[in-house]
Amino acid sequence: MKNYKIIMTGGGSAGHVTPNLALIPKLKENGFDVQYIGTENGIEKKIIMDQNIKYHAISSGKLRRYFDVKNFTDPFKVIKGIFEAKSIIKREKPDVVFSKGGFVSVPVVMGAFFNGVPVVSHESDMTPGLANKISLPYCSKICVTFPETLQHINKDKGVLTGTPIRKELLEGSRIKGMRFCGFDKSRPILLIIGGSLGSKVINDAIRKNINQILEKYQVIHICGKGNLDSSITSEGYRQFEYISDELPDLLACADIVVSRAGANVIYELLALKKPNLLIPLSRKSSRGDQILNANSFKNRGFSVVLEEEELTEEKLMSYIEELYLNRGKFIAKMNDSGIENAVDKIVDVIMSQVK
Known part of the structure; x- marks a missing residue:
């Protein structure tokens, strides 16, 4: 060679x-x-x-x-x-x-x-x-x-x-992810990803609703550097500034995901067949690329999309519930994507x- x-x-x-x-x-x-x-x-x-x-x-x-x-x-x-x-x-x-x-x-x-x-x-x-x-x-x-x-x-x-996806990201273990977080099989697992720097908007929305969310889900919250909230000590809630080596396992154990709409992360979710709610970065603080990315995935049946400007506590809970109830439909669409x-x-x- x-x-x-x-x-x-x-x-x-x-x-x-x-x-x-x-x-x-x-x-x-x-x-x-x-x-x-x-x-x-x-x-x-x-x-x-x-x-x-x-x-x-x-x-x-x-x-x-x-x-x-x-x-x-x-x-x-x-x-x-x-x-x-x-x-x-x-x-x-x-x-x-x-x-x-x-x-x-x-x-x-x-x-x-x-x-x-x-x-x-x-x-x-x-x-x-x-x-x-x-x-x-x-x-x-x-x-x-x-x-x-x-x-x-x-x-x-x-x-x-x-987009290229790291091989190791596709080799995560659900069992290892649950063990790492101390979770059990009593409730489904919701993973929140706010991008490499975290998202204050998403972090705040999740934490305002955390008690209600925890009634039905166990939560893994990747919130970004400096964004941990030590006041939340509820059982079933694990928060991390950043995750590297364990990320494949955490993705593997997640039943549904709430995420920003950067192209890399949404294609990773597609490759892993993870039903997802996308909250794209607003045009006020970006050039609008995440909105275009999210709508492309929504139109192809891969994602639920909630615009940042429309984010309220009630809508967040409603969209998460819609996502979970229809997760099979989204997985089927992703399986048929051919990507x-x-x-x-x-x-x-x-x-x-x-x-």
Whole structure:
């Protein structure tokens, strides 16, 4: 087998890093030496270095759609990052670069382009994020998660692949998850996921209703760093800031899930056939990509959707109950989706670009 070298990039949030982790084992199977370019202080550094992957740090500024004083200084960080990435890529001589997006990816993609190295990128959301929009002209191929995304991309570059899912996420144990939480079979299990940073809106809504929820469900609440509430000590309620190694087991033991609507997490729920209530991030605090993601899943019969602006205690309880009572219908739709893990498809696209 011929040996190749790939440099991966992506950062700013866990959603721009964890899909790369799903690809790494398959890339290594195909003879790739894997390296990574990210920022010095980004979330991606620890995640990648924990995998014993060679890591290169560069400068990068955040790309914003709103006014901020840093908008005047961050472009210079991006320019510096381009020269740094260009130098690293020239020295390491990768056969291909893979970008998962996030603001750190822009200097890397441009650095690869200026070195004549082909770039494959992946867009998780239905409409390309700002970083991927800037990067599009410099990419050879763009893998997309939603069929609707192809209309936003040059038809010669766009490839519908879905989103890559870590193999270990599909190998969780219901028994281990229940044992980890100290749960029994007396009540079904409700899992709440608020994204890698947590969601105050969802956390508050769940906790205001916790006594009523616990009458019927045992609850696993992944609430985000700094969001634990020590005042809640009820039996059947387990809360965690963040879960890594045990996450596959917690997903395995969940009967239903309440979640934000980031593309990575909803495709993980689809792969695991978990009936879910999606509460997408509102347009007031985002570009609206989660709303589009959630509605796509709702229209395909995979999810119940409750808009953040419509979230009340009464509606939350009503939607959870609807989800649980109709869980069989949602599982059947997900079983018939025909959507497979995207790892093999994306690695095939990467291989096609290796010179």
